[in-house]
Amino acid sequence: METAHELFLHELGDMLDAERKLVEALGKQAEESSRPELKKAFQSHQAQTEKQVERLQQVFDDLGEQPEEAECKGIKGLIEEHDAFQEENPSEDILDIFNVGAAVKVERYEISAYEGLIRLAQLMKHTKAAKLLNQNLKEEQQTAKKMESFEKKLKPEKMGMGEEEDETSGRRQSRGTSRGRSRRAA
Numbered sequence: 234m235e236t237a238h239e240l241f242l243h244e245l246g247d248m249l250d251a252e253r254k255l256v257e258a259l260g261k262q263a264e265e266s267s268r269p270e271l272k273k274a275f276q277s278h279q280a281q282t283e284k285q286v287e288r289l290q291q292v293f294d295d296l297g298e299q300p301e302e303a304e305c306k307g308i309k310g311l312i313e314e315h316d317a318f319q320e321e322n323p324s325e326d327i328l329d330i331f332n333v334g335a336a337v338k339v340e341r342y343e344i345s346a347y348e349g350l351i352r353l354a355q356l357m358k359h360t361k362a363a364k365l366l367n368q369n370l371k372e373e374q375q376t377a378k379k380m381e382s383f384e385k386k387l388k389p390e391k392m393g394m395g396e397e398e399d400e401t402s403g404r405r406q407s408r409g410t411s412r413g414r415s416r417r418a419a
């Protein structure tokens with residue numbers, strides 16, 4: 234690979250795969266949410282994400298290109314983090330808190346990816362592509378804000394200080410390794 238155009242198509246294909254994976258993941262997160270306002274937020278971003286998939290397909294169409302087979306390993310990793318966390322048997326309350334944090338990570342990843350794509354599109358004078366990508370970026374930024382406000386607002390029911398500390402610190406260690414993985418993936 235040598236050209237910006239090829240890089241652009243590669244990154245675009247990556248995001249197409251990412252958004253498709255996220256349509257499914259957001260549906261799962263909505264189902265899991267015990268707090269109605271959080272469920273609604275995941276549902277509404279799932280609907281937005283379906284449109285984002287269409288916009289990315291539109292960018293390919295406008296360029297007269299076909300999406301190549303690509304897998305977004307970054308988002309795949311973040312989704313795997315979620316699935317691995319399920320094995321920790323989280324309470325509904327704690328799963329909500331986890332899902333909000335996971336959503337913030339995903340949105341920040343997507344924001345970076347779209348910013349990079351838009352830069353490339355602008356350099357190559359793909360004005361329409363840049364516009365479509367910018368619509369996706371704006372939605373991710375709004376969602377990131379919404380999820381960050383949940384992060385500030387939601388409080389876990391149990392703090393687990395004191396005698397539960399020994400039990401949780403054991404778990405925390407095993408989670409520490411998976412958190413390291415997520416940092417690399419993001």
Ligand SMILES: [Fe+2]
Pocket residue numbers: 252255282285343373
């Ligand atoms: Fe998205």
